[in-house]
Amino acid sequence: MQPFTEVFVSELIDKLVIDKVGNRVGRVGDVLIKPEAGFPKVCGVEVKRRRETVVVSDDHVAMLNKQIVSLNIVREDVSHGDLTGDELYLCRDLLDRQIVDTDGARVVRVNDLKITQVNDGFRLVAVDIGFRGLVRRLGAERALRRVAGMLGRSLPEKLISWGNVDLITPDLSAIKLSVSQGKLAALHPYDIAQIVGDLGTQERSAIFQTLDNERAAETLVEMETEMQASILEGMSKDRAADILEMMASDDAADVLNELPDDTAAELLELMEREEAAEVEELREYEEREAGSLMTTEYIALPEGLTADETINELRRLAPEAETIYYIYVVDAEEHLAGVLSLRELIIAKPETRLADIMRTRIITVGDEAPTEDAISIIRKYDLLAVPVTDGDNKLVGIITVDDVIDAVIPPRKRNVLNFS
Template sequence: MPFFAGDIFISEVLNKPVLDQTGDEIGRLKDIVVGPGEPFPSVLTLLAVSGRETYVLPWDRINIFNRRVISVAAYLKDLKPAAAQATDILLSRDFLDKQIVDINGAKLVRVNDLKLGEVKGKLCLVAADMGLRGILRRLGLEARGEKFLSLFRYKLPHKLVGWNFVQTVEPKLTRLTLTVSRQKVSKLHPADLAEIMSEISQKERRALFSSLDVDTASEALHELEPRVQYEIINEMTTIKASELLESMPPDEAADILGNLPEERAQQLIKLMEKEEAEDVQELMEHEEDTAGGLMTNEFLAFPPDMTVEEAIKELRLAAPDVETIYYLYVIDESEQLKGVLSLKNLILARPEKRLEEIMKAPAKTVALDAEEKDVAEFISKYNYLAAPVVDENNVMHGIVTVDDVLAYLLPTASQKKRRRL
């Protein structure tokens, strides 16, 4: 078993002489190969280079590995040059100066150095250094930099990210993307994930996006700029893209489809389930900056004669399939809106009461063709979380939620308005 003591940064051993067991130099340490599938990838082989020759040295043949000495249990004369495999994961080549996702900080960071340490008796990749200290260490200036900054009473910080909190974005490194990392990425806020995806290359974005589960992917997709949405949808197969859009709330799917060429959009809609396709198609028929274009047609509506007890039972069954539940709407057989009530009022009401007895009527509404400005002012005036949208016959078509008009209410907000390419 190789002897190694304490933590080692890869910059401290790269280009160090690698000696055979007689002390002859085999070459200089060029890189370190690690294996996939672990929270902390373990070292498999060392790559030593001498002139044009490369030697692949298995980790179990290494005698000593530290900052000063790297020695191999072999004779130079017995070693034969070999090349690293195309699928090998090399720490220096594949990670130094590359970008990774810091899942804890929900941001994209640059790898300035890599930390190796012992995990269960193995030498493993345990952390990425993303700070100034890592850069200075690679330049051989860490001690000097620390001393210089101390003159100004500034302590050089250690900015390390544990490798178990890292998500790779390089396509060829997806084998090193762990299940635990993918689960943590899925817990990032969609806006944070979208921001990260906007900062990486198209190739890296494709790899990261393909590692997401359907729900996370659909939420992140809606947060992206139309240009990036178009690139992602355009790279997907038609079937996969339609399945992704089908899993989204209809208003969000309509937003994305509205940014695609008409032919491509209709092609995707035809592959969606009939009910979802009809909902999306209906939304796309309205002008985008009107209540009809802003609304979602997913809302909870019950008949006037339904009791509170029955409504609560129905609510529990329907809730998983509805994105937003701020209010319950009471409609008749002609789908005309009769009244509205909040969840609080429903819960506090007596079980035997009928909805028509506890609803607020007439409900305040906005018209299908109401402009975004008017919808925003309506929501602001009445402090509503959602505004019901009706046509000239008072038939309810959907709701506009407060986040749909947030960009208008708060011009500096990060919410983007929909726009076509």
């Protein structure tokens, strides 16, 4: 093989292919690679001839550059190479594909692909995601570089190493780009939700297949209920039920209300009985009622506990609670008797009973009160959460400031706001 610096796939397409004595063989139609870790080796070149298209094995490729492709065999010996079926055609399979840039939490497009010669052959080394890649494919790169030079500007390349690209699905319904040390699952759920929102249905499903159930639940919460429902419907019923169990009860109720009744009933049947009962209870509230915003995942303890006993209980119960900024105190009949903050609990003497340190003047909202009342109370009193009681003053849930934000600013609108 003759050495060369580099070449982009777009520069190879339709280039003349000659044999070892200079006879015309055909023109380049595509370039093939074998999927593998790192930088995959080019395993063949598709050559378009007058009456047929053949794939020439890389063993017979002597030169590969912007001007010409030459073979180390004569034209009469050119035949279709053996294919195993798992090869990727760079133009057909990869160009214009969407890829997920987990470093920038965005979706980008493959505009071109760079190949270079590395000792034992030609290898795919980089993805061009920039404007220059598009211009190159249009055949206008040289002219644009000339104009940019006259204006004292450069035309930078935006390349990403192929070593940071993962194929999420074998059929290429989605491609994941993992830049630097970033990994998709390590992103904040909000960023994952933004990425998923920019993808098509197949790509969304492929992304969620890479997430464990806990991260999938956290990501769904950051999305609109319509999209949540669409994603869950594309999963197996068992996995969808497992993810719903990991969501806050109010979030699970919201997405189930978006699903067809028979689908929702089937998923509830697959959920653990206790979680399903909580979700079903929340689904009974009308959208305009405060109860529709609340979660049943809170911590309520009897007033006879000491501060030390309460802290031990918090260690046991905290994983099941949405928030522990406030500890709610109830009597034997579950009536709301008082409330105290986590700070008040921590600074209390270990033997102090909750009844002695709790505040009995409690700001609450009724479960059937208008949602505007709950929003107004949290705003007015600058609360992180407000307890929700029924007609008998029994504690039935809490509404957190996060629930209020979701009610006032839906996820789609939040995505376009700049909080920096």
